[in-house]
Amino acid sequence: MTTTIAPQGRTELRRPDRTPVRVLVVDDEAPLAELLSMALRYEGWEVRSAGDGAGAVRAARDFRPDAVVLDVMLPDMDGLSVLGRLRREYADVPVLFLTARDAVEDRIAGLTAGGDDYVTKPFSLEEVVARLRGLIRRSGSAVAAGRSESTLVVGDLVLDEDSHEVSRGGQSIHVTATEFELLRFLMRNPRRVLSKAQILDRVWNYDFGGQANVVELYISYLRKKIDAGRTPMIHTRRGAGYLIKPGE
């Protein structure tokens, strides 16, 4: 039997005429840096990566990134020193920190005051991409991180990536964090079948080791909230995956 899984797609095209957004990834865990780079390239961004603080500073110098993804735990110097050096010569670049969940929240909190942001490890790729997009959009250094709006619209369904608000037909709907990310991923790929594996890859944390049927479960949750009563927008393609599209 053939498992049919949909090809993967991106929502928007890739600003073919503009110089691409440049992102520097700084993390000493190679596989993680690799994973991030792949995901960010897929967003149409140009990516360079460095494995330590010294390398980061060097790379920043000639790469001149529009944003930096920075692990706060690095072998040679800690993230804060790296940040200091980056800022010294390159004041405005927005930074997305990667930090362990239990790590000193306060220090990070202070840092993000400047308009930077952070995500805790383990993260989901959707999360990182979304935050980065927000940072770049707000920094304005590169005019667009692929889209100018922070709102996704499919039919009468609206999702605001900034406020995390969802509404259908004007009526506000409460969704949990996971539901939100799943819905965002679906809405960024409207009318495109997304396989359970793809969804798992993007929406769940990279170290998630659970059952693939969480996806089914959350689809079920979303349907109860989004499609309840109304014309269904979330559709199952048996043997292939799920897709969202406006009701007729």
Next chain:
Amino acid sequence: MTTTIAPQGRTELRRPDRTPVRVLVVDDEAPLAELLSMALRYEGWEVRSAGDGAGAVRAARDFRPDAVVLDVMLPDMDGLSVLGRLRREYADVPVLFLTARDAVEDRIAGLTAGGDDYVTKPFSLEEVVARLRGLIRRSGSAVAAGRSESTLVVGDLVLDEDSHEVSRGGQSIHVTATEFELLRFLMRNPRRVLSKAQILDRVWNYDFGGQANVVELYISYLRKKIDAGRTPMIHTRRGAGYLIKPGE
């Protein structure tokens, strides 16, 4: 092992003016690599193959493929290391992973996140070709893998490979996963007789051991769905096979 065989024409002449799409196949099971290579050449692509990771990296260097088909289980290094090396010197090449069905959960996690894709063994050739086509189309490195749209059209029959939707004369038609693949194969070869053996080879998994009359059965299913009432588009050539063409 590195085999090079000249690209081979077929169906419509693919991009006669352009340099052909180049695909690198990496698999240590020789018969499988052979099967794949043949199928891909048949698509009009230029194929090279390698049997291990080292060979893959070497081949990539001078062959500069537009896409790579990569078995995640290789004798010398695992697929991830190969991927790493390929990416290091050749960042944007899209990769289609081949993986055992049950290995999906752990090893593949994260791989498809970057826009790559995968199929599980045993696969159908139709599946592999379709995925590869999608990857190449989206990567944009080679502008066209034969077509720019994700939609196949024959007469008033339309099949969308992204949404997995089929419609005739504007009326939407539900098809199952197998029906979808069969129809896709027919529509990709309009007005051309396809033998039952060919269909079995392309649409069913390569290890399918069943009765050859499943093809007849599924043709029958498709006819009920797409030809019902209307001018028939699926025709039988007794003793030869089937073909699809627009009604008069």
Next chain:
DNA sequence: CCCGTGTCTGTGAATTGCCTGAGAAAGCTG
């Protein structure tokens, strides 16, 4: 016009894939 081979299709059984309720565990909030 008849027969044989090749094709079509109804029936039904086994399998697979999906949905969802119940509840355990972990996280948050006040």
Next chain:
DNA sequence: CAGCTTTCTCAGGCAATTCACAGACACGGG
């Protein structure tokens, strides 16, 4: 720390799908 929310596992149940089988049918050569 108690109570509420959220995430996730597990397992039962249902429905769609796949496929084998076998008899009916149709085409075309003689």
